[in-house]
Amino acid sequence: MNKEETYLPEDAYTEEDIAFVKELVESYGIPEGAAVDCLASRTVEEMKVVLAFLRRYGHMIKIS
Structure with missing residues (x-):
């Protein structure tokens, strides 16, 4: 991910x-696009x- 969040x-x-x-991305290494899709579908x-x-x-x- 870029330096700018x-x-x-x-x-x-x-x-x-x-x-x-933010928690999905930072804590669990889920790509931002997937985290946003998860948010949108829940x-x-x-x-x-x-x-x-x-x-x-x-x-x-956790994905590194």
Whole structure:
């Protein structure tokens, strides 16, 4: 990823959405495009499930 982080245009998403994408990218090595697609295809409850799973098991699947 570039040195300059983009994540999401702040005017189009909530702070929670930006934090979701940022965590997927920085903590789990998921490409930004895939993280944005994940955000776009999930409800708030589903995003909570995704994060709960990754927080518990993400260290096993982290991409370097």
